Amino acid sequence: LQRIQGELGYIVPLDFASFTVWTSVDYAPGYIMVHAEDPYFQPKLKFEEKFVYTPGAYFSDNLERKLWTEGYLGKGLTDYSLEIDEQGKAWWVVTVFKPTISFGGDKVLGVVIMDPTNGQHKFYSMEEIPDWVDRVIPNDLVSYYLRMNGEFSSGWLNSWWGKKNLTEPE
Numbered sequence: 001l002q003r004i005q006g007e008l009g010y011i012v013p014l015d016f017a018s019f020t021v022w023t024s025v026d027y028a029p030g031y032i033m034v035h036a037e038d039p040y041f042q043p044k045l046k047f048e049e050k051f052v053y054t055p056g057a058y059f060s061d062n063l064e065r066k067l068w069t070e071g072y073l074g075k076g077l078t079d080y081s082l083e084i085d086e087q088g089k090a091w092w093v094v095t096v097f098k099p100t101i102s103f104g105g106d107k108v109l110g111v112v113i114m115d116p117t118n119g120q121h122k123f124y125s126m127e128e129i130p131d132w133v134d135r136v137i138p139n140d141l142v143s144y145y146l147r148m149n150g151e152f153s154s155g156w157l158n159s160w161w162g163k164k165n166l167t168e169p170e
Helices: 019-024 063-072 139-152 156-160
Strands: 002-004 007-013 031-035 044-046 076-084 090-098 107-114 121-125
Touching: 002 076, 007 076, 031 076, 063 076, 063 090, 063 107, 139 156
Parallel strands: none
Antiparallel strands: 002 007, 007 031, 031 044, 076 090, 090 107, 107 121
């Protein structure tokens, strides 16, 4: 769900269904936009852009693999979402994070925004993210933050011994 030119809509990227499909075509044709507020609004099919880099592509055209080879191998990548800017151009927006406590305690560093047609990308820290980006922190990470804040708000020892003032998100 995202806001595009003042209206809410769902964006569904068209992707490769299998390895055979990926080898038989050069690109994925675009995306479908469904209006989130008006049930009578006809879905829009956008076929102007040719998506080479997608999550369903293989080898060097795979979105995650492309980012790994472009310098993001040691960072956590999650929440691959296709977002549309105010001019109608599609971009992959991927949350970049790092664990702060062993393999947990994930802290969001920012997002990397990639052009699905040519693979050009740029990292934006939390302070630099463009206004048209709607989703930066994934839902499961927000839930994790809330759960940890409620459990450890009075300290680690209290979380299993005293158990005072513990809260749980609903």
